Amino acid sequence: MQIITIPVTAFAQNSRIIWCSETKQAVVIDPGGDPDKIVAALNEHKLELSAIWLTHGHLDHVGGADILRNQFNVQIIGPQKDEYFWFENLPMQAQMFGFKPIEPFYPDIWLNHNDTVSVGKLSFLVKHCPGHTPGHIVFYQQDNECVIVGDVIFKGSVGRTDFPKGNSEQLIESIKTHILTLPDNTKILAGHGSDTTVGFEKQTNPFVSGKFG
Helix, strand or coil: CEEEEEEECCCCEEEEEEECCCCCEEEEECCCCCHHHHHHHHHHCCCEEEEEECCCCCHHHHCCHHHHHHHHCCEEECCCHHHHHHHHCHHHHHHHHCCCCCCCCCCCECCCCCCEEEECCEEEEEEECCCCCCCCEEEEECCCCEEEEECCEECCEECCCCCCCCCHHHHHHHHHHHHCCCCCCCEEEECCCCCEEHHHHHHHCCCCCCCCC
16 A cells, blocks of 8 residues: 655645555545645556545545546545535635635545445445544555544544534544554544554543543
C-alpha cells in the first residue's frame, strides 16, 4: 500500500491518494478541493483512479469530489447515509466557510458500519463513528496498520461538535469504541494536522486518555 497526502483548501485538509502497489489502482479519500493537485499526483505516479471515498460531508472534505467523479467516470463511495443533509446543504456550507459557490451533489453509494471497501488487492473495514457529524465513517486497513479517520480524532485533539447534529458524547464514544480499541501501533491518518498512533493518543490526548478500556 502506498499513500500520498495532499493538503487542500485554506483549511489544509489532508486529502489522501491510496493505491495498491501491485495493481496501481488508486482511491482518493476526502478530495476537499484543489482537484488539479490531485490529478497531477495521479498522473505523476501513473495511477488508475477507481473510486472516491468520503469520510463525511463537510465541504473541506468533499469539495473536489464531484469534479473528479465526472473527470474520471468513477463512483463516490461513502459516507453513511445520515450525512445526506450536509450534501444537500453544500451551498450553505460554501457561504458559511467562504468557499466558491457549489451545487449539491450526492454519493453513488452510502456505506454502513462493518462494510468493506477495496482498491486493488487492499481491503478496508468501514466503521461508523458519529459525533463530529452523524454519518461520519473511518476506513481501517488492518494489514498495513492504519486508519483514515477524517475529523473524528487528531493528534492531541478531537473533532468539533458545535456544527449542526454534532454530539460530543457520541464522538467520545465513537473514539473509545472504534479507534482506541485498535492495536496501539495503528497509525491514525487524520483530516488535519500530523499523523499519530492509537497508543500515543491513548496516553496523551487530553480529550480521550483514560476513557478507554
